[in-house]
Amino acid sequence: MNINVISLFPEIIKASLKGLVGKAFDKKIVELELLDLKEFSHNEYGSVDDAPYGGGEGMIMAIEPLESCLNTIKETGRVIYLSPQGQVFNQTKAIELSKLENITFVCGRYEGIDQRFIDKYVDEEISIGDYILSGGEIAASVVIDAMMRNKNSVIGNSESVKNDSLSKGRLKGHVYTRPNAYKNQKVPKILLSGDHKMIEEWKIGNSLWVTREKRPDLFKQLQLSEKEMILLRHYEDSIKEK
Numbered sequence: 001m002n003i004n005v006i007s008l009f010p011e012i013i014k015a016s017l018k019g020l021v022g023k024a025f026d027k028k029i030v031e032l033e034l035l036d037l038k039e040f041s042h043n044e045y046g047s048v049d050d051a052p053y054g055g056g057e058g059m060i061m062a063i064e065p066l067e068s069c070l071n072t073i074k075e076t077g078r079v080i081y082l083s084p085q086g087q088v089f090n091q092t093k094a095i096e097l098s099k100l101e102n103i104t105f106v107c108g109r110y111e112g113i114d115q116r117f118i119d120k121y122v123d124e125e126i127s128i129g130d131y132i133l134s135g136g137e138i139a140a141s142v143v144i145d146a147m148m149r150n151k152n153s154v155i156g157n158s159e160s161v162k163n164d165s166l167s168k169g170r171l172k173g174h175v176y177t178r179p180n181a182y183k184n185q186k187v188p189k190i191l192l193s194g195d196h197k198m199i200e201e202w203k204i205g206n207s208l209w210v211t212r213e214k215r216p217d218l219f220k221q222l223q224l225s226e227k228e229m230i231l232l233r234h235y236e237d238s239i240k241e242k
Contacts, residue, residue: 001100001151002031004073005140006066007107008048010034012137013144021145024154032144035072040065049110058111066106066117077102078123081113082136082143086125089143091166093126097143098150105143107136169222171215173207204228205235 005013013034017025025032041048042064049059070076077100087093097103106113106122118125128139148154180187190202209232212219224232 001098002033002075002077002102003144004033004035004076004102004104005107005144006035006037006069006104007135007137007140008037008109009107009135009137010036012135013107013141016138016141017144020155021148024148024151029153030148030151033073035069037061037065037069040068042068052111056111060111061109061113063114063117066113067121070104070106070121073104075102076104079104079106079121080143081106081108081118081122081125082127082139083108083112083125084127084130084132086127088130089126089128089146091146094143094146095150098147105136105140107140109135166218170207170211170218173203173210201231202235202238205231208232209235209239 007013017032024030037048038046042062048065049061052058052060070079078097080097080103082105106117126139126143128142133139176187176191180192188202190198193199208219208222208224208228211222212232
């Protein structure tokens with residue numbers, strides 16, 4: 001997979017993609033090309049923005065440097081503009097994008113980019129939420145990180161990805177580690193039982209309960225099987241017994 005990012009501040013993206021994702025780039029499992037838009041200015045001032053036609057606040061990123069920068073990319077693949085006007089990003093989209101061979105992200109700044117560039121080159125606009133950031137770099141980092149988690153060989157334990165929150169349409173649920181008792185708080189006994197079947201059923205029930213309590217909007221979308229409904233009731237009963 002080849003990922004290209006057009007940005008005025010590529011150092012933001014480079015600094016944010018560390019850990020397992022960063023190692024995947026270092027090992028060339030995925031190629032990352034960061035393109036500094038400032039290097040493609042078409043004027044003597046080295047700027048890549050200008051005042052909007054028709055008046056209005058702020059500045060607009062010009063089409064000429066954006067086009068020049070894009071044309072240096074050998075395989076652009078799907079061109080995605082990080083924009084508050086795009087469809088809201090989710091796990092399903094992360095999985096979809098992870099299967100592409102080539103992808104190019106365009107990070108906007110100021111009041112946006114010239115619409116003519118969007119009309120001619122952009123295949124899709126993506127938003128990471130209904131709020132405004134100073135630029136698209138953080139949004140691009142979020143999308144890239146989420147994508148990369150779904151690539152083979154990036155995450156060492158593939159089961160970890162399969163069991164992530166939202167991977168099955170529900171939240172992951174509660175997790176615990178040593179010590180098993182801490183200041184009168186104890187790990188649920190069943191997790192110490194060694195009974196793998198019972199532990200797995202507890203995790204499903206707990207996951208469904210957590211999803212219902214924290215994200216009722218997600219829970220309403222779930223189509224629970226008869227077994228899942230039973231496991232949820234069993235988990236509720238175990239809470240009442242405490």
